[in-house]
Amino acid sequence: MFETLLRLPHAIGRAVLRSLAHVGRFSLLTAELFRALGEWRIWLPRTLDEARNIGIGSLFIVLLISGFAGAVTALQTGYQFTGSLPLYVVGTLIVESIVLELGPVLTGLILAGRIGARYAAELGTMRVTEQIDALESLGRSPASHLLIPRVLAGLVMVPVLTVFANAIGVLAGWWSAKQVLPISNTDFTYGAQYYWRPFDAWYSLIKAFFFAASITLIPCYMGFNTKQGAEGVGRAVTTAVVASSVIILLLDTVLARILLHS
Amino acid sequence: MIELRGVRKRFGDQVVLDGVDFTVGDGETVALLGPSGTGKSVLLKHIIGLIRPDAGAVIVDGREVARLGRKELSELRTTIGYVFQNGALFDSMSVFENIRLGITDEKLFNDRAYCAERIPECLKLVNLEPEAAEKLPAQLSGGMRKRVGIARAIAGQPKYLLYDEPTSGLDPVNADIIDDLVKHLAETLGVTSVMVTHDVRGAFRVSDRVALLSDGQIVLEGTPKEFLASADPRVRAFLERDFHNHPFAA
Numbered sequence: 001m002f003e004t005l006l007r008l009p010h011a012i013g014r015a016v017l018r019s020l021a022h023v024g025r026f027s028l029l030t031a032e033l034f035r036a037l038g039e040w041r042i043w044l045p046r047t048l049d050e051a052r053n054i055g056i057g058s059l060f061i062v063l064l065i066s067g068f069a070g071a072v073t074a075l076q077t078g079y080q081f082t083g084s085l086p087l088y089v090v091g092t093l094i095v096e097s098i099v100l101e102l103g104p105v106l107t108g109l110i111l112a113g114r115i116g117a118r119y120a121a122e123l124g125t126m127r128v129t130e131q132i133d134a135l136e137s138l139g140r141s142p143a144s145h146l147l148i149p150r151v152l153a154g155l156v157m158v159p160v161l162t163v164f165a166n167a168i169g170v171l172a173g174w175w176s177a178k179q180v181l182p183i184s185n186t187d188f189t190y191g192a193q194y195y196w197r198p199f200d201a202w203y204s205l206i207k208a209f210f211f212a213a214s215i216t217l218i219p220c221y222m223g224f225n226t227k228q229g230a231e232g233v234g235r236a237v238t239t240a241v242v243a244s245s246v247i248i249l250l251l252d253t254v255l256a257r258i259l260l261h262s
Numbered sequence: 263m264i265e266l267r268g269v270r271k272r273f274g275d276q277v278v279l280d281g282v283d284f285t286v287g288d289g290e291t292v293a294l295l296g297p298s299g300t301g302k303s304v305l306l307k308h309i310i311g312l313i314r315p316d317a318g319a320v321i322v323d324g325r326e327v328a329r330l331g332r333k334e335l336s337e338l339r340t341t342i343g344y345v346f347q348n349g350a351l352f353d354s355m356s357v358f359e360n361i362r363l364g365i366t367d368e369k370l371f372n373d374r375a376y377c378a379e380r381i382p383e384c385l386k387l388v389n390l391e392p393e394a395a396e397k398l399p400a401q402l403s404g405g406m407r408k409r410v411g412i413a414r415a416i417a418g419q420p421k422y423l424l425y426d427e428p429t430s431g432l433d434p435v436n437a438d439i440i441d442d443l444v445k446h447l448a449e450t451l452g453v454t455s456v457m458v459t460h461d462v463r464g465a466f467r468v469s470d471r472v473a474l475l476s477d478g479q480i481v482l483e484g485t486p487k488e489f490l491a492s493a494d495p496r497v498r499a500f501l502e503r504d505f506h507n508h509p510f511a512a
Contacts, residue, residue: 134350139339
């Protein structure tokens with residue numbers, strides 16, 4: 001027991017040093033990304049390819065999940081509020097829930113798994129098979145060849161996918177509400193517009209942009225710093241997905257506090 | 263010329279290089295021998311600046327690698343071709359695109375006509391058919407991957423070629439083909455070559471000089487014959503394994 005207590009400061013010290021090392025390496029990687037932005041001839045064509053991959057590849061799963069989220073929101077709203085509130089409130093709840101919260105957050109979490117895992121695995125494998133070293137040995141910058149295209153493609157495409165997710169979520173919710181409630185289109189649109197503020201759409205996009213940064217930067221960092229072979233790649237992927245998902249939920253709270261209550 | 267002066271490197275508690283002094287003259291082919299895990303690849307990566315020494319200096323063409331800025335280091339790397347142990351080919355790109363990345367001059371890299379001419383030329387130099395250019399690395403055998411790795415390293419017409427275990431994992435016939443290729447490239451291109459290997463036979467076939475890295479230090483440098491005549495117990499221990507099979511042993 002006493003020995004364990006004696007080791008505690010040592011363990012805390014090591015954890016602090018490890019965390020600071022991560023912060024330092026992450027800052028250097030981010031600085032390198034900004035520096036390499038000037039090499040646009042290299043990253044631009046790769047970014048377009050990557051954006052196409054992310055956009056087309058993720059569209060189906062994003063629409064599927066947001067569609068179900070919209071439908072469930074409608075069904076539960078109908079179950080809870082029928083008879084106690086005017087029906088048009090259903091329109092308000094569905095639109096606000098989807099646009100302010102479910103659309104961006106669910107899209108972010110799905111893409112943290114889909115894109116984040118892919119980025120960490122790709123870069124991690126490239127690191128342990130010396131492909132990144134090979135790129136550097138050829139006098140080429142891994143930032144402009146590998147990192148900027150992935151990060152920029154994510155920063156552009158995640159908000160775009162969020163817009164689609166919001167639209168499908170609302171449409172699915174509207175359709176589901178009409179299946180279980182005697183609500184007319186006029187009631188639904190009246191409710192949807194009653195509490196709507198144009199800032200709500202911007203808020204959704206701002207959130208998506210920050211989530212995109214988490215979905216791309218963290219997995220790129222984890223993959224880029226992978227060590228110790230296949231096991232290291234597995235660890236990098238798991239850490240990348242868990243860390244970016246947690247950061248998304250943290251950002252969700254922080255942005256709500258800053259943007260909606262300031 | 264490549265010079266290492268008192269290079270030290272440790273990873274955690276493990277001292278890998280403990281004051282390495284090593285020189286490679288222009289036009290020479292030097293084999294760096296040593297058992298697995300003695301830091302041969304680490305030493306090679308110091309030369310191209312992929313690893314920085316904890317102490318000492320790595321000097322290439324009079325420039326200290328660790329002191330170079332990003333741009334200068336990038337320029338230096340264009341004069342060095344590095345052949346990685348397992349090829350390190352970009353697996354999402356065709357052989358053509360892999361070799362094209364080796365063309366380090368940006369103007370030539372973007373010149374389609376030059377690339378269309380240069381890449382089959384590089385494939386020919388490493389005894390591969392031009393049709394191999396369309397394949398993906400996953401469609402190649404181990405020996406072919408190594409040769410494509412060499413083709414990529416020579417595509418930019420470097421002054422130096424660094425080989426990291428070019429014959430490891432190959433059968434004796436393919437290992438001989440790669441060894442002959444190393445020798446052929448040194449002769450036809452006039453490049454300075456450093457080959458890291460634990461294959462004594464191959465090292466003696468291709469190199470002008472050999473050096474043995476043991477316990478973090480170069481314990482012997484000399485011609486293959488001097489190496490074989492050495493009474494140093496570390497050299498004897500290393501040679502023991504296949505000394506009797508060696509052509510010089512007769």
